[in-house]
Amino acid sequence: MELSRTPDVVVIGSGAGGASVAWGLVSQGAEVLLLEAGPRFDPSVDYPQDRPDWERRAFPQKPGSRTRVLYGDLGILNADDRDLMRWSKVAGRDVPVLGSARVASGGGYSHVMGVGGSTLHFVGEAHRLHPDAFRLHSLTDAGVDWPMSYQALEPYYSKIEHAIGMAGTDAGPGRAQSRDFPMPAHPLSPGARVLAEAGRKIGRPWSVNPRAVNSRVYDERPACNYCGQCSRGCPLGDKASMDVSLLRRAMDSGRLTIVSEAQVTRLLLGKQGVISAVEVVSQGQKHRVETPQVVLAAGAVNSPRLLLASANAEQPDGIANGSGQVGRNFMETLWWNSAGLLPGLRNSHMGLPADATDWGMAHPASVPGLAGGYKLTHTTLDTGLNGPIGYAARLLPGFGAEWKAQMRARFGSAVSVGAVGQVIADERSKVSLDPEQVDAFGMALPRIDSVLTDNSLALLREMARGCREVLSRAGVEIAEETSNWDAFQSTHVFGTARMGLDSAEAVVDGQGRSFDHPNLWIADASVFPSSGAGEAPSLTIMALAARTADAILAG
Amino acid sequence: MKRREALVAMAAPLLVGFQPAAAQPTVARGILAHFLDLIIPADDVTPSASALGVHTELEDAVRSHALLSQLFDYGLSWLDQAGGRSFLSLSPETQQAILVHAAQADFNQIPGRFFAVARLLATEIYFSKSEAIAGLPLNKAPQPDGYLPPWS
Numbered sequence A: 001m002e003l004s005r006t007p008d009v010v011v012i013g014s015g016a017g018g019a020s021v022a023w024g025l026v027s028q029g030a031e032v033l034l035l036e037a038g039p040r041f042d043p044s045v046d047y048p049q050d051r052p053d054w055e056r057r058a059f060p061q062k063p064g065s066r067t068r069v070l071y072g073d074l075g076i077l078n079a080d081d082r083d084l085m086r087w088s089k090v091a092g093r094d095v096p097v098l099g100s101a102r103v104a105s106g107g108g109y110s111h112v113m114g115v116g117g118s119t120l121h122f123v124g125e126a127h128r129l130h131p132d133a134f135r136l137h138s139l140t141d142a143g144v145d146w147p148m149s150y151q152a153l154e155p156y157y158s159k160i161e162h163a164i165g166m167a168g169t170d171a172g173p174g175r176a177q178s179r180d181f182p183m184p185a186h187p188l189s190p191g192a193r194v195l196a197e198a199g200r201k202i203g204r205p206w207s208v209n210p211r212a213v214n215s216r217v218y219d220e221r222p223a224c225n226y227c228g229q230c231s232r233g234c235p236l237g238d239k240a241s242m243d244v245s246l247l248r249r250a251m252d253s254g255r256l257t258i259v260s261e262a263q264v265t266r267l268l269l270g271k272q273g274v275i276s277a278v279e280v281v282s283q284g285q286k287h288r289v290e291t292p293q294v295v296l297a298a299g300a301v302n303s304p305r306l307l308l309a310s311a312n313a314e315q316p317d318g319i320a321n322g323s324g325q326v327g328r329n330f331m332e333t334l335w336w337n338s339a340g341l342l343p344g345l346r347n348s349h350m351g352l353p354a355d356a357t358d359w360g361m362a363h364p365a366s367v368p369g370l371a372g373g374y375k376l377t378h379t380t381l382d383t384g385l386n387g388p389i390g391y392a393a394r395l396l397p398g399f400g401a402e403w404k405a406q407m408r409a410r411f412g413s414a415v416s417v418g419a420v421g422q423v424i425a426d427e428r429s430k431v432s433l434d435p436e437q438v439d440a441f442g443m444a445l446p447r448i449d450s451v452l453t454d455n456s457l458a459l460l461r462e463m464a465r466g467c468r469e470v471l472s473r474a475g476v477e478i479a480e481e482t483s484n485w486d487a488f489q490s491t492h493v494f495g496t497a498r499m500g501l502d503s504a505e506a507v508v509d510g511q512g513r514s515f516d517h518p519n520l521w522i523a524d525a526s527v528f529p530s531s532g533a534g535e536a537p538s539l540t541i542m543a544l545a546a547r548t549a550d551a552i553l554a555g
Numbered sequence B: 001m002k003r004r005e006a007l008v009a010m011a012a013p014l015l016v017g018f019q020p021a022a023a024q025p026t027v028a029r030g031i032l033a034h035f036l037d038l039i040i041p042a043d044d045v046t047p048s049a050s051a052l053g054v055h056t057e058l059e060d061a062v063r064s065h066a067l068l069s070q071l072f073d074y075g076l077s078w079l080d081q082a083g084g085r086s087f088l089s090l091s092p093e094t095q096q097a098i099l100v101h102a103a104q105a106d107f108n109q110i111p112g113r114f115f116a117v118a119r120l121l122a123t124e125i126y127f128s129k130s131e132a133i134a135g136l137p138l139n140k141a142p143q144p145d146g147y148l149p150p151w152s
């Protein structure tokens, strides 16, 4: 039985961080047991892209593929900020009661539990952070600096880019590369071409977005056929979700064992602060797995949850929590999206999602007077404007014969721009344990508090301005705007077990090792001291985790 | 949140405590198919909503949730009374005028919310049928063929 052996390392969670650390370890000879709470996904059954009703199907739907999360303080909607309210030509403005609480919507913490974790859902944007993102505090006085430099992480960025397969021209301004990407860029989609042209006219250039999607056969996986559905699971396997890339490679070594539907419920403390074993529930049975090394990679919500839920008489505030920072410094995704129709444009539903980007403000000190930056991305396909239901529900109001004719005339003319921005960690934003509610295994449910600060609101306004500017220069009639101002909905979450140089301020050191427990490592988005200026996080999570694998083996 | 949960969330705040005196759900149900065909009529290219069974699927979806069901009961009752006599007996022009009114009505009142939710559900069910996408530059489903370039 897989759970009765003692491996060299137990890894908890198989998402971006867990897969990368496991791959790094087994490629250097270690035996790894990977415990994953979620199920395995079978593309032929679990991905809907070959069915006529594909657009109606949310992802993921598989039982057990989402953690139940509770929400606490998500902030208050103030009248002064109503310009940030979501609206659409179809739905109008669903004016919230001002002064009421912000709520979670659209799944709240957007994630997947499964072999491959949230990368099953991810679009596959793969970004290096700007070198200055590692010096947030030094440059802006806000947040904290990272305990490492871009240069220290660069070899790992490069290693991961070649392992998972990257297509593009370059990693973006300031992000020096020791090696080029292994694949050429994808062709720009019709919507991206419109934005590139408009950006050129306003002096804000757009470029090819680096994507972990094959533009030719690579890593024994096929080239993309541009179905436009990356966030519903890629049925061809050309998108480098962890199941088809790093985990597949790691399995080939013969040294990785993955046990799915195995939820770790507790870390058990031995002598001298060492984690001696993990408690895991698999097939209805509770097991105790002894291990010399543990890597926690359950994501920025479930990792702090497990640390807090493992509290014992010696560590009443939870494991690895000498700093008191476990669960704190939670950072959600700051996002804005503007979309509309461009008369005369055809086939904007075709191409690769998120294929073009404007890096201009993706720097932590890009907006005068504010801390943090943001990045613009072409989002027509990944926000669902690639099917008729999206058009009918969001862009084209009306009914009857005239409306049907409009649908046919205007389908394929949508253009959408999204901005993702930096959140500076705030005192009030955290993941904690609900004092009452537990899951099926008796584990306390995680509760998220996340509040938008004045800095976030001001940055959100800048992001809205950036989206509108390029769309209006392109001649797009804006028909819908959405953001996280009036609803908590977050695909990128960070910070809840942050790394740092000082054990009083951070949970792990620069290698991902717990300051309190010498054989406990954390290798997921919870270690981010800051979120970056709008860059997608997975590549950095993987690079950090590969670095952690080296540190574990170095002893 | 799944689509249907979102719709229920749309229905819920309005319906809590709402008790119109004149709701006559069973009478009004008969007009659903006709109402949906006014939203999505047949034309030269694609069939009407009812020809693709949208009314039956929509009814099933609505019936499986108490709040949605209640919204439809009230909405259809309103529709059947809005013209002074039964909706089906009104002239096409009057029926059209009632739909225009509902489409523009306050989302926080029954007619506006009912129309918005019915339209959303109906278009969602309709466009999930392959017959409905004739005339659009779409494959029956995004896979297995995808959309290979060139795109213009």
Ligand SMILES: Cc1cc2nc3c(=O)[nH]c(=O)nc-3n(C[C@H](O)[C@H](O)[C@H](O)COP(=O)(O)OP(=O)(O)OC[C@H]3O[C@@H](n4cnc5c(N)ncnc54)[C@H](O)[C@@H]3O)c2cc1C
Residues within 6 Å of the ligand: A012, A013, A014, A015, A016, A017, A018, A035, A036, A037, A038, A110, A111, A112, A113, A114, A115, A116, A117, A118, A119, A121, A122, A123, A124, A125, A126, A127, A231, A262, A263, A264, A265, A297, A298, A299, A300, A302, A303, A306, A491, A492, A493, A523, A524, A525, A526, A536, A537, A538, A539, A541
């Ligand atoms: C719709 C969407 C689009 C996105 N697009 C992009 C993108 O284009 N580019 C990008 O870089 N990022 C993107 N992201 C974000 C990216 O997917 C995440 O940031 C990344 O996967 C986080 O990695 P992680 O290792 O921290 O956690 P995850 O990938 O979430 O993995 C955590 C794993 O741990 C498992 N787990 C949790 N608790 C336990 C337990 N107690 N025991 C055992 N296992 C456990 C979970 O089941 C899960 O599989 C997107 C996310 C979403 C939802």
Ligand code: SF4
Residues within 6 Å of the ligand: A213, A224, A225, A226, A227, A228, A229, A230, A231, A233, A234, A235, A236, A237, A238, A239, A351, A352, A353, B146
């Ligand atoms: S567009 Fe390409 S990468 Fe995305 S799901 Fe389709 S085939 Fe996969």
